[in-house]
Amino acid sequence: MASVTDTAKPDSRTAPSKPARLRQSWWLRWLPGSRLGRTIIALNVLGLAILIGGALVLNELRRGLVGARIDSLTTQGELIVNVINRAATVGEPTPQLDAGAASEILQILSNPRSQRARLFDARGRLIADSYWVADRVEWKVLPPARAREDAGGLSLDLNMGRPPPPPAAGAAQRTLAIEVSQAMRGAPVVGMRTAEDGERVVSVSIPIQHVQAVLGVLTLEASDVDEIIAAERAALAPFIMIAITVSILSSVLLNNLIAQPVRRLSKAADGVRLSRARAISLPDLARRDDELGDLTRSLEDMTQALSERMDAIERFAADVAHEIKNPLTSLRSAVETLDLVSDPAARDRLLAILKNDVQRLDRLVTDISNASRLDAELSREDVRALDLGRLIGEVAQLYQDTRRKGEPGVVFRVADTLEPIMVAGREGPLGQLFRNLIDNARSFSPPGGEVRVSLEPVRGEAIVLIEDDGPGIPVDNLETVFERFYTSRPKGSAFGGNSGLGLSIARQIAAAQGGTVRAENRSDGDGKVAGARFIVTLPEARR
Known part of the structure; x- marks a missing residue:
C-alpha cells in the first residue's frame, strides 16, 4: 500500500552507492538508452533470440537431413541401375530390359521398409515394385458399404474388388509419371512429392542407360520425410517452451518493475488529492536507481515544496490579518471617539490619526498586493x-x-x-x-x-x-x-x-x-x- 503523509520524510532519497549501481547494471551498459529501457530491450530480445536461434539451427538441420536422404537414395539407385544394366540387359544390336531378371535383382537388393523401389520399362510401364518383392500389400480403410436392397430385402455389397483410389492417388500417379518421363530423357530427377497415400516422399528417378539408349527408369522413394519433420518439431518444442517461459518471466518482471510502481504512484497522488495531505512518501521506490526512482523523488520533492509553499501562504495570511487589524482597530477607535469630542484641537488630532491610519492601511494593502504577485512575476x-x-x-x-x-x-x-x-x-x-x-x-x-x-x-x-x-x-x-x-x-x-x-x-x-x-x-x-x-x-x- 502507498503511504501518504505530511510529516518529515525518512532519509530514503539517498541514491545507491556507485558500486551498487555498477553491480545492478554492468551487464546492460553496452545497450543504448536508459537503464530501465536497456532492461526492457534485453529481456524481450532474449526470448526472441532463443526462438529464432533454435528455428535457424533446426531449419539448417532439416535441409541437411533431406539432402543426406537424397544423396543416399541416389547412391543406392546408381548401384542398382549399374547392376540391372549389366545383368538384365539383353538383345543385340537393339538392347532391351529383361523384366524377370530386373525383378530378381530388386528381390536380391532388397530395400528398407521405409523405401520403395519401382522399375519402369522404356515405355513407362511398371514392371517391378519393391512392395511386390517384399510381399507387402497396400491396405486402406474401406469406405462404408453402400446399402442396396434386393428383392429378398437383403442388403449386400457385391463390389468384391479394391475400392477406387482416392482423388489424391490419381494426382500422385500423374506426378510420378511426369518424373519418370523426365528421367527418360537421360538425366536423373530428384525432389519431393506426394505419394499415393498422401505422405510426402523424397524421390530419386535414375535412367537405365545402355550406351545412349534409355532402357528404363528406376525410382526410389523414402517415405520417412514426415517422421523427420515430426522429429524436428519435437526438437523445436524445448526452444519454444524456453522462449515462452522467458517471455512470461519478463512480462511478470516488467509488471513488477514498472506497472505496479506506477500504480502505487498514482494511488499516492490520488491519496494526496482526496485526503488533502501535503506530501507523497514512498521510500522504497525513492531508493531505486532508475527512472521510476527519479520520478518518485521528483514527486516527493514537488509535493514537499508545495507543502512548504502552502505553509508559507498560511503564515502570510495570518500575518496579513494581524497587520491589517491594527490600523482598522485604530480607525474604529478614532471614529467612535470623534463624535464624543467637541474640542476643535482634539478633533483635529483625531482626524490626523484617521488620515494616518488610512495612509498606513493603503500602503500596507499595496505592499501585500506586491508581495502576493511576486511569485507570479518571477515565474512569468x-x-x-x-x-x-x-x-x-x-x-x-x-x-x-x-x-x-x-x-x-x-x-x-x-x-x-x-x-x-x-x-x-x-x-x-x-x-x-x-x-x-x-x-x-x-x-x-x-x-x-x-x-x-x-x-x-x-x-x-x-x-x-x-x-x-x-x-x-x-x-x-x-x-x-x-x-x-x-x-x-x-x-x-x-x-x-x-x-x-x-x-x-x-x-x-x-x-x-x-x-x-x-x-x-x-x-x-x-x-x-x-x-x-x-x-x-x-x-x-x-x-
Missing part, C-alpha cells in the same frame, strides 16, 4: 543576461530626478571594468529589489543625507553595496529585519510609515535569482556605528 518573466550596472544606474538616476528638497540623494558608483557586469535574471524583479533596499536606506538617512550604491565583480559574482548614514541596525536584528512585517524604527520617527515587507521581498527576489542579501553595520574610525550596509550578491551570467 524569462531569465536573460542583464547589464547590472545599467539597471542600477537607471534606478539611481530616477531617484535623483524625482528628489525633493531635504530628501537624501542617491549616488551610484561602478567599478572600472573593460566589460559590463552581466547577471542572469529578470529585469523587473531585480529593479524592485534595489528600489526596496534604497527606499529602506533613504528612510533611515538624515535629511539632506546620501545613500551610496556601488557595484563590483568578485570571483564570478556581482557584489552590490547599499550604504546609508542612519543609526544602523541592532546586532540582534540583523536577520530579523528580513522577516515579513518586521519594523524597527528609531525614536521620533512616524509610526506606520513602513509596512515591514520591503526587505522580505528583497531577500525573496534575490533568492529567486540565485543570490543572497544580508545586512551589517558600518563603523567609523572610532569604532562607532556610522550607518547600515546591505550586501547583495548575484551570480554573473556565463559568457
Whole structure:
C-alpha cells in the first residue's frame, strides 16, 4: 500500500552507492538508452533470440537431413541401375530390359521398409515394385458399404474388388509419371512429392542407360520425410517452451518493475488529492536507481515544496490579518471617539490619526498586493543576461530626478571594468529589489543625507553595496529585519510609515535569482556605528 503523509520524510532519497549501481547494471551498459529501457530491450530480445536461434539451427538441420536422404537414395539407385544394366540387359544390336531378371535383382537388393523401389520399362510401364518383392500389400480403410436392397430385402455389397483410389492417388500417379518421363530423357530427377497415400516422399528417378539408349527408369522413394519433420518439431518444442517461459518471466518482471510502481504512484497522488495531505512518501521506490526512482523523488520533492509553499501562504495570511487589524482597530477607535469630542484641537488630532491610519492601511494593502504577485512575476518573466550596472544606474538616476528638497540623494558608483557586469535574471524583479533596499536606506538617512550604491565583480559574482548614514541596525536584528512585517524604527520617527515587507521581498527576489542579501553595520574610525550596509550578491551570467 502507498503511504501518504505530511510529516518529515525518512532519509530514503539517498541514491545507491556507485558500486551498487555498477553491480545492478554492468551487464546492460553496452545497450543504448536508459537503464530501465536497456532492461526492457534485453529481456524481450532474449526470448526472441532463443526462438529464432533454435528455428535457424533446426531449419539448417532439416535441409541437411533431406539432402543426406537424397544423396543416399541416389547412391543406392546408381548401384542398382549399374547392376540391372549389366545383368538384365539383353538383345543385340537393339538392347532391351529383361523384366524377370530386373525383378530378381530388386528381390536380391532388397530395400528398407521405409523405401520403395519401382522399375519402369522404356515405355513407362511398371514392371517391378519393391512392395511386390517384399510381399507387402497396400491396405486402406474401406469406405462404408453402400446399402442396396434386393428383392429378398437383403442388403449386400457385391463390389468384391479394391475400392477406387482416392482423388489424391490419381494426382500422385500423374506426378510420378511426369518424373519418370523426365528421367527418360537421360538425366536423373530428384525432389519431393506426394505419394499415393498422401505422405510426402523424397524421390530419386535414375535412367537405365545402355550406351545412349534409355532402357528404363528406376525410382526410389523414402517415405520417412514426415517422421523427420515430426522429429524436428519435437526438437523445436524445448526452444519454444524456453522462449515462452522467458517471455512470461519478463512480462511478470516488467509488471513488477514498472506497472505496479506506477500504480502505487498514482494511488499516492490520488491519496494526496482526496485526503488533502501535503506530501507523497514512498521510500522504497525513492531508493531505486532508475527512472521510476527519479520520478518518485521528483514527486516527493514537488509535493514537499508545495507543502512548504502552502505553509508559507498560511503564515502570510495570518500575518496579513494581524497587520491589517491594527490600523482598522485604530480607525474604529478614532471614529467612535470623534463624535464624543467637541474640542476643535482634539478633533483635529483625531482626524490626523484617521488620515494616518488610512495612509498606513493603503500602503500596507499595496505592499501585500506586491508581495502576493511576486511569485507570479518571477515565474512569468524569462531569465536573460542583464547589464547590472545599467539597471542600477537607471534606478539611481530616477531617484535623483524625482528628489525633493531635504530628501537624501542617491549616488551610484561602478567599478572600472573593460566589460559590463552581466547577471542572469529578470529585469523587473531585480529593479524592485534595489528600489526596496534604497527606499529602506533613504528612510533611515538624515535629511539632506546620501545613500551610496556601488557595484563590483568578485570571483564570478556581482557584489552590490547599499550604504546609508542612519543609526544602523541592532546586532540582534540583523536577520530579523528580513522577516515579513518586521519594523524597527528609531525614536521620533512616524509610526506606520513602513509596512515591514520591503526587505522580505528583497531577500525573496534575490533568492529567486540565485543570490543572497544580508545586512551589517558600518563603523567609523572610532569604532562607532556610522550607518547600515546591505550586501547583495548575484551570480554573473556565463559568457
